[in-house]
Amino acid sequence: MKEEIIIAGFGGQGVLSMGKILAYSGIMQDQEVSWFPSYGPEMRGGTANVSVILSDERISSPVLNSFDTAIILNQQSLDKFEESVKPGGTLIFDPNGIVKEPSRTDINIYKIEATRLAAEQGQPKIFNMIVLGAFLKAKPIVKIENVKRGLEKSLPERHHHMIPMNIEALELGEKELVTVR
């Protein structure tokens, strides 16, 4: 198994940490992982994206020009990365702020209204975990229990009380994923 993923959006949306949680989950199931970020000097508001690879074998390049899955969280990223999804690959996007929806017909396209759902929960911080849950519904490459174990290993103990809230957000994302085509 090898899954090459790009997660792209604005700085501050939790793009990089989502990638990190995914990578840690891969380690929990004994896979090779790489996490390669690209971002500007801004803390928030600039574009941010991260390439994450999970593989059963040694990973060659952490830098890629095509992906099995693109997780897209703003219009700029959709414009930039829609073409880089491999034919037959997967694109998941949050329609919030999207004015021009993806147009390709040779890939699987899904929608997750994570911005709206997070706002409804009154918890904007769980946005990225909703997106991650939606991704794992479309591509169940890591088990939720391994995400949980990854969080337990990577977070300091004083934050462990927030893990259940994050797992609920994952499950919400799984439930709310919508197939576009």
Add this chain to the structure above:
Amino acid sequence: MGDIRLMKGNEVIAEAAIRCGCDGYYGYPITPQSEIMETLMLRRPWEETGMVVLQAESEVASANMLFGGASAGKKVMTSSSSPGISLMAEGISYIAGAELPALFVNVQRGGPGLGTIQPSQADYFQATKGGGHGDYKLIVLAPSSVQEMNDFVDLGFELAFKYRNPAMILTDGVIGQMMEKVELSEFKPRLTNQQVEETQGNWAATGKKKNRERHILTSLELQSEKQELHNQKLQAKYKQMEEEDVRFELINCDDAEYILVAFGVSARISQKAVEILREKGIKAGLLRPITLYPFPTKQIQKLIPQAKGFLSVEMNAGQMIEDIKLAVNGKLPVEHFGRMGGIIATPAEIVEAVESKLIGG
């Protein structure tokens, strides 16, 4: 199985330093390697192992703090990125001249000047051809994974002490900033002063002992005859490095006709390019120099009979290509592909370069 983590290359350098029994780190922050000193400050190793972590007032000062620490026979290191390494160059030359072991880490960014904060490999010449003044060499290690960022801290110190010569880990903003799975090394205790005396007491400034003359550590010799003898001794040492400590990795080279040569992150991307070329039925392989100095000259020469050409893949305008050309000595075409300014080459671009420059050319 050891301690497995998901960590950034820069963070791993810091952790590996603590675990290998490093005595002192003296640094000055600069992007894209600031996580090294940040991690050390957060880890507070002075409470755990007694390791000193000090922010110097400048890179010039930190290099000279290494000069002092190394003179005492201690395991000392610093890290910086390209413009900061230029500031250290004077100190590095003095340390090489005085024959002292020390470890420098360069997480390269694009230049010249302040350049960009994005990754680059444009300091190959600086690292492998000296960088400072005078006839000297650094032992230069080029990690291409986060795991090697861990492994090469210990290896760098080992080689630095073997030859009493400064070593450099020459890496880049990609390897420094990316996270991968890493198995951290076991903890090694720092040497006690007694152990330093036992292992380095024949040269280090550990205090004048009754049974021996004082040790004088200097790079100054005003008598030309003595200076030339010193130069010859240094050159003999470099010759020994070339005989004993060349390291490299061969990937898919057994039957390869088109040989890519790449180090650091470029080697990772080139490996993917080799996979794509193989799928197309093109017999491509990758030679990855692990030591940039001493360079795997003989290994390149061994590949000449089976090869049709070499492509040097570097994130610069073409620097390592000169060492490849010296090895190949005109027997085969040697081409270069590189991006500059902080742009990272993609596997597809490298495939295209092999097809247009080697096969089509």
